[in-house]
Amino acid sequence: MLRLIPSVRPLLYAGVALGSLAAAPAFAQAVQVDDDTVIGDSETGDIVVTARRREERLLDVPVAVTAISANTLEKLQATDLSGIQGTVPNVNLVQGRGSTSNANIFIRGIGQPDALQTFDPAVGIYVDGVYMSRIQGALFGLFDVERVEVLRGPQGTLYGKNTVGGAVNVVTRKPDTVQFRAAGSATYGSYDQILLNGYVSAPLVTDKLALSLAGVYDKRDGVVIDPLTGRDYNDRNSWAARGILRATPSENVELILSGDYYKQRNAAALGQATAPLTGLLGFPVLKPAYPYGRTWNYRASTSLAPGQGQRVDHWGVSFTGNIELSDALTFTSITGYRKLSPDYYLDFDATELEVSDAFVGVRQEQFSQELQLKYDSGPLSGVFGLYYLNEDVTSHQEAYSDNLVYLAPAGPPLTFTRFIDDEQNTKSYAAFGQVTYDFTDQFSATAGLRYSKERKRYHRVTSTVTGGVTGGFYEYPNSLPAPFNGIDHVDFDAWTPTLSLSFKPTRDTLLYASASRGFKSGGFNGRVNGVGDVTQVIGGVPTIVPFFEPETVWTYEGGAKGSFLDGRVTMAATGFYSTYQDFQARVGGGSAGAFPVVNAGELRIWGIEFEAAVRPVREWSIRTSFGYLNADYEEFNDGRRAPAYSCNPTGSAIVCEPPFAPPISFSLASDYAIPLGNAGSLTLGGDARFVDKHYLSIDNRPGLIEDGYWLVNAFVQFDAAGGKYYLRGGVKNLTKSIYKTDGQEFSSIGNIQTAYYGDPRTWSVTAGFRF
Known part of the structure; x- marks a missing residue:
């Protein structure tokens, strides 16, 4: 596995910076990672995005956004959203802990890795304008995607549910009312992979x-593989479908009805224990057959029985109406309903012992409505709107720990099961507006403001069965002492403004500066099993804090972007500075079994981002990106002065660094098409991605550190004459890198510290058509 040793890192800083400037660096806001140009075309055309909720040229948008086309997703061999990991600067997007369909997304060091339903995502995922409230099921496939837009920085004005880190906007292909279109592919690969994709679009009534x-x-x-049983885990087994009906009854009206369904049925996802496991209160030390500290070789054991895998059903419908009221006014309505039903068996300790296994069954449904009025006339343009979201989440959980609880150090373990039932309702309301005024053809200003209000209501009941004896009943909030026992709901609200100034020296260049504020609401601790889980030490006094407060972030950035040499070179650059306050952190408890959630303090984050797309000749495409991220805790109040892994053990010296914030992310991709005359063309391509050292837990546990890794992928593709048929062979993780993607830290339960890893080297062969 390739590693970036510390002495090499400064050379990479300098080399990437100089190489990017020499070859057209691209700060990551205005670059389409690739275009769909084919051999023989001389122009790439303007790239259009909807990053500001209206169609604009990418080069005109004063926002840090990267657009990744469907063509590029194929070249990256991306089968789901995690396939773009490492290609967008300062974006960490991986498979979330313990599940093949959870998405763990951090942008510029801001994210929320916990899949618990009482935490809101810090990065919003939108599909055709509809917000996905949960990270479960969010790592969906990309089978009918036109492009993916990744917006970096707080989306505090225009996007439906306020997010502090950024947004991933997935835009699907819409049916063509004039032409018949179809595409399909069949893939066979390593580990008996079978991947089938199909797409068809047909006009029912022309135009x-x-x-x-x-x-x-x-x-x-x-x-x-579990070497004790021979069973395999971390598999894939899913199918998905989407249907879209598009009507254009007149030139001024477009109506789109969309429905989708995703089904997953696979075994559990296993990781590796990275610390010695202990029984409750620290005794005895547990000794699984495959202990911690070994070199990862894709071998792990589990106490889960056959059939205790993972099931996800996720479906939704949406209706979008676009009505041109006049030459200047357009009305848009986006209505969405979604239902998510994941049933997960999880082995948190990643051994054949039952230190902490769990069943988590969640039933979530949401309804959202967004109304937009878009104005565009003369020097003034803008978007004004209202947003509403109503989400219900219920869950039934069972925690199994038959190897955890002991009466005495030398005694046998007691069987232990915890039963949990909880429910949460969230209602979110917002009103927003953003206007742009063009003072001249070159200079313009944009100002926006949003008011958001949310109410969350939460109720939870837990009980335990220990050694066959039922007890441990706890009800939240009713079991809290007065006056806290009546707090079953809480309200949050915020004003989030944005302001940007932009200057266009030429039609295809842009300079801009902006300031924006983001907001993520607070909530309740979804792991509260006793008063200790909602007790914090404030000013030396134990204090009940029944809920955690919202997070806010201010981001200031300046950028430049441009297209040169008739579109053969596209560049973008940005620098940013963020202050991230009251970030929400689940920290390892100071006592056994405690799971406090605190507003730990403040982060200061700054960085730079580069991107470039270069086409030296028609047949050759080069794409690169580079991100530098400097993230530090300015304040960390975790209330833990005694535990060894407190981030602020003395109250004055912070000893941790923020997780999922690699200082460097870098990618380089290239492909070259060789004309074969009347036979067609042969394309050779590949990409290399580097993700720097970063931590996988808030308190920087030694076993939950990724030292940095390279991923190298390659492909060769034959396109028949006319481009309708193709045959592709690809290899992912060519150099067999072994790298960690996520971590699970439950140190107050058996000292659990589990790491999850990316896939080994895989190969695939694909045959496909498109017309």
Whole structure:
């Protein structure tokens, strides 16, 4: 595995910076990672995005956004959203802990890795304008995607649910009301992978009505083997479908009805124990057959029985109406309903012992409505709107710890099961507006303001069965002492403004500066099993804090972007500075079994981002990106002065660094098409991505550190004459890098510290068509 040793890092800083400047660096806001130019075309055309909720040229948008086309997603061999990991600067997007469909997303060091339903995501995921409230099921496939837009920085004005880190906007392909279109592919690869994709779009009434249908089937054997049983884990087994009906009854009206369904049925996802496991209160030290500290070889054991895997059903419908009221006014309505039903068996300790296993069954549904009025006339343009979200989440959980609880150091363990039932309702309201005024053809200013208000209501009941005896009943909030026992709901609100100034020296260049504020609401501790989970030491006094407060972030940035040499070179650059306050952290408890959630303090984050897309000749494409991130805790109040892993053990010296904030992210991709005359063309391509050292837990546990890794992928593709048929062979993780993607820290339960890893080297062969 390739590692970046510390002495090499400064050379990479300098080399990447100089190389990027020499070859057209691209600060990551205005670059389409690739274009769909084919051999023989001389122009790439303008790239259009909807980052500001209206169609604009990417080069005109004073926002840090990267647009990744469907063509590029194919070249990256991306089958789901995690396939873009490492290609967008300062974006860490990986498979979330313990599940093949959870998304763990951090942008510029800001994210929320905990899948618990009482935490809101810090990075919003939107599909055709509809917000996805949960990170479960968010790592969906990309089978009918037109492009993916990644917006970095707080989205505090225009995007439906306020997010502090950024947004991932997935735009699907809409049916064509004039032409018939179809595409399909079949892939076979390592671990008996079978991947089938299909897409068809047909006009039902020419120029008036069209329908598209898309589907994907993805199955692969597990890459992790349990040597004690021979069973495999970390497999893939899912299928998904989407149908879109598009009507254009007149030139001024567009109506889009969309429905999608995702089904997952696979075994559990296993990681590796990275610390010695202990029984409750620290005794005895537990000794699994495959102890911690070993070199990861895709071998892990589990106490989960056959059939205790993972099931996800996720479906939704949306209706979008776009009505041009006049030459200057357009009205848009986006209505969405979604239902998510994951049932997960999880082995947190990642051994054949039952230190902490769990069943988590969640039932979530949401309804959202957004109304927009867009104005564009003369020097003034803008978007004004209202937003509403109503989300219900219920869960039933069972925690199994038959190897955790002991009566005495030398005594046998007691069987232990905890039963949990909880429910949460969230209602979110917002009103927003953003206007841009063009003072001249070159200079413009944009100002926006949003008011958000949320109410969260929470109730939880837990009980335990220890050694066959039922007890440990706890009800939140009723079991709290007065007056806290009546706090079953809490309200949050915030004003989030944005301001930007932009200057266009030429039509295809832009300079801008901006300031924006983001907000993520607070909530309740979804792991509260006793008063200790909502007790913090404030001023030396134990204090009950029944809920955690919102997070806020201010980000200031300046950027430049441009397209040169008739579109052959596209560049973008940005620098930013953020102050991130009251960040929400689940920290390892100072006592056994405690899971406090605190507003730990403040982060200071600054960085730079580069991107470039270069086409030296028609047949050759080069893409690169570089991100530097400097993130530090300015304040960390975790209330833990005694535990060894407090981030602020003395109250004055912070000893931790923020997790999931690699200082450097870098990528370089290239492909070259070799014309074969009347036979077609042969394309050779590949990409290399580097993600620097970063921590996988808030308190920087030694076993939950990724030292930095390279990923190298390559492909060769033959396109028949006319481009309708193709054959592709690809390899991912060519150099067999072994790298950690996520971590699970439950140190107050058996000293659990589990790391999860990326896939080994895999190969695939794909045959496909498109017309």
